[in-house]
Amino acid sequence: MKLKSLLAMVLACATAIGSVHAEKLVIKGSDTLGAKLVPQLAEQFKAANPGTTFEIAAEGSTTGIAAIIDGTADIGMSSRRAKSTEVSSAVAAGKNLKPIIVAYDGIAILVSANNPIKGLTKKQVEQIFTGDVTDWSAVGGKPGPISIYTRNTSSGTYSDFKELAMKKRDYAGSAQKLAGNEQIASEVGKNANGIGYVGLAYDKAAGTKVVPIEGAIPTVASVQGKSYPYARPTFYYTNGDATGIAAKFVAFTLSPAGQKTVTSVGFVPIK
Amino acid sequence: MKSSLKKLIALVGMTVLAVSSLHAQDSGALVEALVKKGVLTDQEGEEIRADLTKEYATTSAGKLNVSSHITQLKLYGDGRLRYEYVGQEGQNNGQNNSHNWRARYRIRVGADYVFTDNFKAGFELESSTDNDSANQSFGNGFGKSSINVGLIYLQYKPWDFVTLTGGKMKNPLYTTDLVWDADINPEGAAEVFSWDINDQFTIGVTAAQFNYTENSDSAGLTGSSSSKMLDSWIYAGQLPMTYKFSKDIKATFAPGFMTTTGNNGSTIVTGSPSITNTVSATNLNVITAPGDVQFKLFNQKTKFYWDLAYNMSGESRVHQTYGIVNQNNSLEDSVAWLVGLQVGDNKKKGDWLVGVDFRQTGLGAVDPNLADSDFGNGNLNQQGVKIRTGYNFTDFLQGNITYFNTWNYKENIATTGQTPNNVSGLNGVNATSRLQLDVVWKF
Structure with missing residues (x-):
């Protein structure tokens, strides 16, 4: 005791x-x-x-x-x-x-630097990530199957993007789920038909470029001014x-x- | 100033929540608008939003964890208490006479889910295994009834004008209880197409493939061709069309055709009414032509409705399925029809409804396993009336009275040596009466 x-x-x-x-x-x-x-x-x-x-x-x-x-x-x-x-x-x-x-933060849409696409509309982003559109030629790009990279389901960006860009619809079944922003940027950089999204701090990865959405790209001004559609x-x-x-x-x-x-x-x- | 406003917004939000938890999202939109206008800072907006969400989380709705791919969830159900008289006058000097008063109950609960991507699904649980009734009788030594699956379906709407459904579903056909008992939820697949030609005219195409009886495929490999137990399917097609003459007047007509595959081995066991539990699904190639005209009568919703069913194989059904080989077949045996008038409505407190219809059902016209199980106690070769009235005591509670009175359509249907009217589908019935006193509550 x-x-x-x-x-x-x-x-x-x-x-x-x-x-x-x-x-x-x-x-x-x-x-x-x-x-x-x-x-x-x-x-x-x-x-x-x-x-x-x-x-x-x-x-x-x-x-x-x-x-x-x-x-x-x-x-x-x-x-x-x-x-x-x-x-x-x-x-x-x-x-x-x-x-x-x-x-x-602004969720930037990344594609390969070799992708000739000049911009996307919000509707096209929704169509791509939900699987309604599966080939780049349908959104003004060079023909080729679209490879979608998303965050995994425990990610806030994963659910934020559904709400901001996809009208809360489900991701395409073909979408590949990755653990972090850096992995997405890396995969998109290696795949000419790839598309993904990353936070603003990760949008300068090698081999990638940010796609303007309705003519706007995520910047300090467009995010603070709430003119960029995927700001949060x-x-x-x-x-x-x-x-x-x-x-x-x-x-x-x-x-x-x-x-x-x-x-x-x-x-x-x-x- | 901003602090006071913040409190005010929070107060408004809480009040809205108190009225209805579903308005939490509305308050969120209000906060969003005030943040955009610079009335609130983003941080103040977040704190108010968090408070509202927390309040919402303490409500009943907030405690439900519904998957994000479900955009709408509807829970529904109804309960019914019934006191019922069932009387029957049989052939042969009253040998088959019977009468009975009994108390019954029914409960149904279900849910409809609307998913993202144009999908919908639902299920319903009912208090009976019968295909055409969820009723159970009181007085079984206080025994309990089982709960059974009454509906289980998945629906997809790829375009606005197309609805595809699979499973055990609400009947997609426009019909009346002359052909389909309203309690039957058929199983299989249905494709419904509907186009608005203009503001007045809508036309559609409905196709259905219902799995009527499932038999072992190996059983179908043996026996004679007539006794092999084949699966039985109902294939139905319909062309519903509606024309709106004015705001209060519209007419619907839905000609169609349904055929049943199977043979003498494909017996149907529905459980209700038990007297028709082994009528084969053969010789049923039925043209149907239901319709209605809706209008206002003394400022009350009024509906004149009708149905017509003609079995192109009616003669064969009478001779082969029911075995009445020497009956002089006539058109009457192959035809069933009804006309009716309904005045009023029963949706809200104070609503009332009165309706009456008359029908004649030939022995070979329709399938007794599908037709209304209350009219003529589910038997064929009957004619008579159905009279009903209802009143809504509240939005959810209504009282209904329904009365059926039927008598033989043709007399002495029998083959040589048989007791008149004693074949399957008639069961010796000469006349019936049925009175139902119902109290129904919906939840």
Whole structure:
């Protein structure tokens, strides 16, 4: 009995000492945010806050929101809004999903640099990604079967694109699902008949070009001005108002220094 | 200022939610518009949107997790309590007379799903296995009834004028209960085409392939040609057309043809009415010509309707299927017809409806397994009236009274040595009466 009490005391002390010297921030979710932007923000934050450690897992927005609901992350990264079913799950779990807009993004349509296509309409984009159109000749391109590359189903970009560009219709059965923006850009660059979509921070991959949609391409001005049709906010989600080190990191992300990083990585700042 | 406005928007949104959770999306559009106009910042808009979604998530609808490829979900059902008298006067000096009062119930629940990409599907569960009724009788030692699948279908609409359906479906044919009992949900495939020629005239083509009886293919390899158990199919085609004379007057006419494949081994077992449970699906090549004219009478919706069925193989059906070899066949045996008038409607509280029709059904005219199971207790060679009235106590609760009275169409149908009117499809019936008192609630 005494031995158990002693062990508990030792463990409690060890935990208390550890928490003083190393604060760990767990961030999970969107690949769009988590592949480049958040790691860079984390490095800058660590430089100003020695002793802070980060655990970042970028496996899709769905995993980020789920992590807030099940309490396994301090911040959930998401490139889409939480779905009503996720909010419902959060309420049931006693959590309060609070969205914080950290940057804007434009979903760029990428094709091979060798593709002669000069532009697409919103209707043509819908037709291509739903499989209504399967050959480039149907949209003014060089004849050839269209190869579609999309994100996987846990991606916020995957569901955002369905909502923004496809009238919520299903993707074509032939669409190949890839884990991240960089993989999509890479595959499109290697395939003359390929088409895919990536966040603004990933639209300069070798061998690819951005296709204007209704004459507009994603830029800081067109995204902030909401003239580009596939523009969207990106989010941190927290359980209610962030506290402690998480609140500090959110504040840093929204600060001029953080937003400068947002811009340098290729996203559109909130102001 | 913005803070107050934000609270106001949130309040409006919550109020809308309180009225109907379905308006959550409407509030989202309002927030979107205010953000676009610069009244709210994007962050304020997101917070209001999140609050609205959270409130929505606490409602019943918000707790439903419906797949994103479902754009609309309709849950529906109805319950019915019935008190019914069934009387029957038989041939042979009352040998087959019977009468009975009984209490019955029926429940049906179902769902229709509208998918993306022009697909739709649905199912319905019912409280009976019979093809033409979901009724169960009370008084079975408080026993319970089973739940069965009444509908299971998938529908695809590649273009606005085409609807393709497969499975167990609502009858796609325009018809009356002279030929098809309204409770029968046929199984197979149907293709419905409909074109609006102009604002007044609509014309269509309906084709249906119904799997009537399924028999083992190996069983069809043995036995004599007449006794092989072949599958039986119903193939039907129809040309429905509707002409609108004015806002309140329109006429519909839907000539068609249906044929049944099979042989004497392809018996039909429907379960209701049990007296006609083994009538082969043979010699049924029926031309049908139902229609109606709808108009207003004393400011009430009124419908004059009719149906006509002529079995081109009526004589063979009487002679071969029913075995009445020495009956003097006449046109009467091959023809069934009805005319009726219905005044009123029964959709909303206070609506009332009155209707009456008269019909004659020749022995070889239609399939007794498909025709109304209540008229003549499901027997053929009957003529008589169906009178009904209904009143909606509320939008969901209605009371209905229906009365059937029938008597022999032709007398003493029999072959030598048989009891008159005692063949399958007649079962010795001379006359019937049936009174149904119903309370129905829809949910």
